[in-house]
Amino acid sequence: MKFGVVVFPGSNCDRDMYDALAYDLGQDVTMLWHKDKDLSRFTTEDCIILPGGFSYGDYLRCGAIARFSPMMQSVIEFAGKGGKVFGVCNGFQILCESHLLPGAVLRNKNQQFICKNVYLTDHTNKVYKIPIAHGEGRYYADEKKLDELEKNGQVIYRYCDEFGTINDEGNPNGAMRNIAGICNATRNVFGMMPHPERACSDVLGNTDGREIIRTLLMQEQLVH
Amino acid sequence: MIYSVQVKVMPLKELLDPQGKAVMGGLKNLGIGTVEDVRVGKNITLQINAASPDEAKQIAEEAGKKLLANPVMEYFEININ
Numbered sequence: 001m002k003f004g005v006v007v008f009p010g011s012n013c014d015r016d017m018y019d020a021l022a023y024d025l026g027q028d029v030t031m032l033w034h035k036d037k038d039l040s041r042f043t044t045e046d047c048i049i050l051p052g053g054f055s056y057g058d059y060l061r062c063g064a065i066a067r068f069s070p071m072m073q074s075v076i077e078f079a080g081k082g083g084k085v086f087g088v089c090n091g092f093q094i095l096c097e098s099h100l101l102p103g104a105v106l107r108n109k110n111q112q113f114i115c116k117n118v119y120l121t122d123h124t125n126k127v128y129k130i131p132i133a134h135g136e137g138r139y140y141a142d143e144k145k146l147d148e149l150e151k152n153g154q155v156i157y158r159y160c161d162e163f164g165t166i167n168d169e170g171n172p173n174g175a176m177r178n179i180a181g182i183c184n185a186t187r188n189v190f191g192m193m194p195h196p197e198r199a200c201s202d203v204l205g206n207t208d209g210r211e212i213i214r215t216l217l218m219q220e221q222l223v224h
Numbered sequence: 225m226i227y228s229v230q231v232k233v234m235p236l237k238e239l240l241d242p243q244g245k246a247v248m249g250g251l252k253n254l255g256i257g258t259v260e261d262v263r264v265g266k267n268i269t270l271q272i273n274a275a276s277p278d279e280a281k282q283i284a285e286e287a288g289k290k291l292l293a294n295p296v297m298e299y300f301e302i303n304i305n
Contacts, residue, residue: 060292064291097294104294104296106240107242108242109242110242111245140239141296
């Protein structure tokens with residue numbers, strides 16, 4: 001499979017994502033400019049990534065302007081055909097603003113930009129240590145939508161403590177039901193606030209992110 | 225004719241507004257302690273070229289729905305001067 005990483009004005013984790021995929025995971029990666037529209041070299045087996053950063057200066061709302069960029073029109077179409085799309089941090093915000101994922105991402109409960117390692121757990125109860133770096137990461141959807149997400153198994157990562165207990169202490173930003181990452185109903189669009197690409201290299205002392213990228217994007221059978 | 229249209233965008237009433245909470249803390253520190261609640265939103269001014277105030281309002285409504293506010297977390301109100 002091939003990967004494409006979209007570069008918006010203000011993206012600042014695009015190179016980290018490229019390096020993690022190309023050098024730590026040995027994948028075929030291309031950078032995609034936001035003003036281009038051409039995704040013809042990608043098939044629905046491939047994956048388009050929306051990286052972290054501050055696209056369009058976070059003006060209006062995080063991700064609100066990026067949604068209208070030419071490349072995003074192609075990405076929305078690609079997702080509609082069943083292609084894999086993965087958004088990290090600002091990429092997650094863009095996916096919510098684009099209605100590719102439900103809900104919204106709000107300002108952190110404590111009003112601060114938080115940059116630190118946190119713990120996440122998935123449906124297997126495995127615990128991952130992954131860094132976060134965001135000021136607007138508090139996932140929100142109404143109760144009905146949250147129930148629906150849980151029922152469909154669309155909540156893919158939750159914040160937890162280092163032992164894997166999902167509690168308030170492990171929730172850095174006040175996200176509803178400790179939600180750190182979700183997918184869409186058809187399980188081809190994924191978004192998460194934490195940065196797995198920053199935890200893929202041995203020299204960084206943490207490679208938990210490799211497993212997240214492999215599990216989410218590189219398995220035939222998508223996670224449930 | 226050009227109409228000046230104000231779009232007020234506010235966080236939904238049921239949502240926690242940490243920015244408003246921080247501002248309220250500041251007011252309390254200043255000695256303005258009788259403020260019970262603060263919520264912070266945005267005011268966006270649009271200069272709209274339209275044939276009538278109704279048309280200008282309709283255009284502002286569309287802008288509000290499609291871009292200026294995110295209905296998952298915000299509501300908006302329109303005012304034409």
